[in-house]
Amino acid sequence: MNTLTLIRPDDWHLHLRDGDKLACTVADSARQFQRAIIMPNLLPPITTVALAEAYRQRIIKHIPPGAKFEPLMTLYLTDNADVKEIISAAAHPSIQAVKLYPAGATTHSEFGVTKLENIYSVLSAMEEHQLPLLVHGEVTHGDIFDREAIFLDEVLTPLMKRFPNLRIVLEHISTKAAADFVKDASTYLAATITPHHLRYTRDQLLVGGLKPHYYCLPILKCAADREALIAAATSGNPKYFLGTDSAPHSIANKQSSCGCAGIYNSFAALPLYAEVFATANALDKLEGFSSFYGADFYRLPRNTETLTLIQESWEIPEQLAFGHEQVIPLGAGECLSWRLS
Numbered sequence: 001m002n003t004l005t006l007i008r009p010d011d012w013h014l015h016l017r018d019g020d021k022l023a024c025t026v027a028d029s030a031r032q033f034q035r036a037i038i039m040p041n042l043l044p045p046i047t048t049v050a051l052a053e054a055y056r057q058r059i060i061k062h063i064p065p066g067a068k069f070e071p072l073m074t075l076y077l078t079d080n081a082d083v084k085e086i087i088s089a090a091a092h093p094s095i096q097a098v099k100l101y102p103a104g105a106t107t108h109s110e111f112g113v114t115k116l117e118n119i120y121s122v123l124s125a126m127e128e129h130q131l132p133l134l135v136h137g138e139v140t141h142g143d144i145f146d147r148e149a150i151f152l153d154e155v156l157t158p159l160m161k162r163f164p165n166l167r168i169v170l171e172h173i174s175t176k177a178a179a180d181f182v183k184d185a186s187t188y189l190a191a192t193i194t195p196h197h198l199r200y201t202r203d204q205l206l207v208g209g210l211k212p213h214y215y216c217l218p219i220l221k222c223a224a225d226r227e228a229l230i231a232a233a234t235s236g237n238p239k240y241f242l243g244t245d246s247a248p249h250s251i252a253n254k255q256s257s258c259g260c261a262g263i264y265n266s267f268a269a270l271p272l273y274a275e276v277f278a279t280a281n282a283l284d285k286l287e288g289f290s291s292f293y294g295a296d297f298y299r300l301p302r303n304t305e306t307l308t309l310i311q312e313s314w315e316i317p318e319q320l321a322f323g324h325e326q327v328i329p330l331g332a333g334e335c336l337s338w339r340l341s
């Protein structure tokens with residue numbers, strides 16, 4: 001039987017949600033990942049060290065017995081973000097980064113930053129105290145398919161010029177423009193790539209009927225964008241690493257006249273990535289992308305335990321329990337050729 005053993009991967013972009021949802025989301029991630037960067041876009045958002053620590057405690061309670069899983073917490077930037085809070089976050093062992101949501105860009109971003117000028121002093125403190133900035137890289141104007149590319153020009157370029165020593169992760173890149181931008185930028189910029197942007201294009205969402213479970217932000221793009229993302233992820237360039245952006249919403253909230261953006265992919269995240277790398281004849285590049293480059297960028301030790309995948313066909317379930325509701329996982333009903341051992 002064909003097997004693939006990797007140093008245990010980490011997920012550098014994850015939404016676990018809260019309350020009764022944590023039982024399923026934490027278990028699904030803990031099966032595959034040793035650490036995960038936990039997104040702070042709860043309602044209300046995680047804006048302080050105290051809120052992050054309380055959320056971390058709620059997460060830890062749901063780690064299944066015997067599993068090792070370390071949630072790495074983040075703070076949510078608002079226009080009123082406080083320099084003192086940022087400095088104490090930088091000194092806190094469980095807080096690893098701060099997240100910038102342009103106000104209105106995505107799910108629960110209504111408390112986000114309206115003008116970058118409002119947070120210059122905070123960004124300067126992060127640069128000084130070496131706390132990475134994670135960005136949702138989309139503007140809130142222009143065509144939905146162009147918003148990431150516009151962000152690169154209008155926001156990211158001037159931001160990197162003003163704060164050249166700030167480490168920045170451009171999250172869930174979805175375009176060739178973003179992949180190229182990251183490749184050409186300084187080593188202070190890296191990017192995460194999701195399994196859905198590697199596997200699908202907008203046709204999956206829109207052709208043959210509207211399929212809301214493939215709706216996320218940034219929205220799925222065209223074939224040339226997807227090809228550029230596959231090339232980036234499988235290149236062995238340490239600027240690109242794994243971040244699922246697994247972002248579950250209940251079936252009711254997805255299948256609605258105004259459905260939420262977000263895809264639940266944690267259930268089969270590693271098998272989904274493995275499939276992409278295998279198809280690109282690049283399974284030898286999976287370990288760097290999944291288990292090394294993110295840790296290196298965050299300046300954390302690499303993991304030492306391993307995870308084994310087996311080449312064996314299996315089918316992703318049609319739906320999963322999600323607290324007292326249900327969620328449709330990415331690739332529901334599809335056959336994958338790699339599974340967790």
Ligand code: NCD
Nearest residue numbers: 015106107216217247261262
């Ligand atoms: C995320 C969510 O639902 O929290 N949605 C998404 O489509 N990715 C927010 C985000 O990361 O943009």
Ligand code: ZN
Nearest residue numbers: 015039245247
């Ligand atoms: Zn996200």
